[in-house]
Amino acid sequence: MKKKVFVFFPDGVGLRNFAFTDFKAVGEQMGFDITYWNNTIFSLKDNLGFKEVKIDNHQIHPLTPIYSRARKRAELNVSRDKFNDEVYPTYKFPFSYKGVKNTFKSVYTKLLIGLYSSEKGIGKLRHKIDDLERKNPKYAYCKAQLELHKPDLIFCTTQRATQSISALLAAKDLGIPTVAFVYSWDNVPKAMQVVNTDYYCVWSDHMKREVLQYYPFIKEPQVFVTGTPQFEPHYDISLKQSREDFCKTHNLDSSKKYICYSGDDETTSPLDQYYLEDLANAVRRLNAKGENLGIIYRKCPVDFTDRYNAVIENNKDIIEVLNPPIWKQIGSQWNQVLPEKEDFKMLYNVCEHSEFVTNVCSSTVFDFVAHDKPCVYYNYEQPQLKKGIRDIGQNYNYVHFRSMPSPEAAVFCTDKNDLEDLVKQILDGQLSNVEEGKKWYEVIVGERPLEASKQIWKALAVILTIK
Structure with missing residues (x-):
């Protein structure tokens, strides 16, 4: 049976x-x-x-979000002390004190964190959450x-x-x-x-x-x-379009070499639009020297801002905006933006027909390395950075980036003045992270x-x- x-x-x-x-x-x-x-x-x-x-x-249960947030912060406190590592507090989101309701939630959460930031305390928080949800x-x-x-x-x-x-x-x-x-x-x-x-x-x-x-x-x-099934479609050659068909589908110029700019959510990269602008400026300079380049901008599906619009408008001769990733927004939360099956085909062919991808610390490094394509990670501050705006540099200190088998598993751009040269080296086949990136891919995604x-x-x- x-x-x-x-x-x-x-x-x-x-x-x-x-x-x-x-x-x-x-x-x-x-x-x-x-x-x-x-x-x-x-x-x-x-x-x-x-x-x-x-x-x-x-x-x-109305109290479950409060206890869950306390549980998460208590776990991060325990990890900080257990591993003697200050990276863990950087995973925390700030408390909100806007209005009486948010203030109460924040104060109550902080009280729970103070009482239960231990292995035994975390167990008690988990049991409390279970008790609440059974009711x-x-x-x-x-x-x-x-x-x-x-x-x-x-x-x-x-x-x-x-x-x-x-x-x-x-x-x-x-x-x-x-x-x-x-x-x-x-x-x-x-x-x-x-x-x-x-x-x-x-x-x-x-x-x-x-x-x-x-x-x-x-x-x-x-x-x-x-x-994870996440990467299986990259091995499904039935999804592959010819370059001519891909370009025709998305109104691209088949004579151009395209670089993919993979957008980030606002939390991960709050100044992300300026990295797109830096790439556009580098491409413009290279085109003036005889290259024929364009940028494919692939929007982050859960980014609801209009922050890229001015950069795209000012560089519309260079930046091509594909139809947004084929996801459907059926609610206001990030986890209510649901993918459509057709997005697999789009992503497969963006990887296949781009020269490489650039982004801030995204897992698209693995999507592209599955197609033997390099990835450039931006890792420099923007001049627009000011107090209250999160510096993207902290992303690369996170624990999951320590899984890189070598620093060459991605191409890091640490100064925007170097971007043009890095792009040129990749296009000329003089620079690539693919070999080391595949080793990283195996560490994270597994052997099969x-x-x-x-x-x-x-x-x-x-x-x-x-x-």
């Missing part, structure tokens, strides 16, 4: 990996009965024809759904969503095994593990070591190294990037045999 697996979407971030790849098809070929347990407002049934159980109750009406709602549909296992597509807590608690209380996928390459050191599940799927051996290092209550047999979906289903099959 087929084992019934609920693939759980607490929010939209997992759609790209687990609805728009071949993940479902692979699982069905391996004999699983797959239902999507859907907490998003994107209908998998209507849009993709998938079997789904909708969660219409999106309620969380939340969503817990009983989800429990009733599980009792009705009787899945054999719950696979949660991200470990970082508070919306998942009550649902996963209901599953655990019913004796249904729960598995969480660690969503992003930087999540573990940043204390982004909101849920506690029976098992975890991670991208690589590197990420497994991190999980065991930061969460001593998780034991080695609970963690399965599977890879094409087999991630299959490896996840194999892990779930093993878990289902464990009593």
Whole structure:
């Protein structure tokens, strides 16, 4: 008899990996009965024809966000002391004291942090969050759904969503095994593990070591190294367009060599538009010397600002704005901006038909290195930097950048006066990070990037045999 697996979407971030790849098809070929347990407002049934159980109750306990924020900050404090490393406080977002409600939340959160910034204290915070969510009406709602549909296992597509807590608690209380996928390459050191599940799927051996290092209550047999479906489409040659077709689709000049500028969200790179301007100025100077270059600007899907508009308008002879990444905004939060399946094809061909990519510390370094294309990371301050604006330089001090096997795993531009020369060297084949970048890619993504979906289903099959 087929084992019934609920693939759980607490929010939209997992759609790209687990609805728009071949993940479902692979699982069905391996004999699983797959239902999507859907907490998003994107209908998998209507849009993709998938079997789904909708969660219409999106309620969380009013105190859960406060305790979750306290838990995160307490974990970061413990990591700072445990590893004697001041990088961990830089992961914290500032408190808000605008209005009575925000002031109360901030003061209460700080009180909890003061009381519970220890390994034992963090455990108490996690238990308190579980207690709150068991009292939340969503817990009983989800429990009733599980009792009705009787899945054999719950696979949660991200470990970082508070919306998942009550649902996963209901599953655990019913004796249904729960598995969480660690969503992003930087999540573990940043204390982004909101849920506690029976098992975890991670991208690589590197990420497994991190999980065991930061969460001593998780034991080695609970963690399965599977890879991530995120990069599988880069190996699907059916997505590839000819250069002529790609340029025609996006109104590009096929005689030009294009450099991709991959935009960032405002939190990561608040002055990002000025790096785009610096690249445009470098390209303009190179074109004056005989090059024929253009820039493809690929917008960050969760950037809702108009901050690039002036730079793009002033350089419209150089900067080509592709249609925004094919994502659909169905809410005001970053995790309510959901990808469309067609975006895989666009990203594949942007990588394939650009000379290289430039950005501020984005994981697009891995997308492009999968296509044997270099990446330039900007790492210099802009003159517009002032008090209250976050310096992008701190990004490169984060723990996940310490996974680089060598400094040559990316091309770093540390002075904007060097940018023109770096671009020229890359175009002339004199400078590249691809060889070292591939080593970094293997550290982060794992040794079998094409087999991630299959490896996840194999892990779930093993878990289902464990009593």
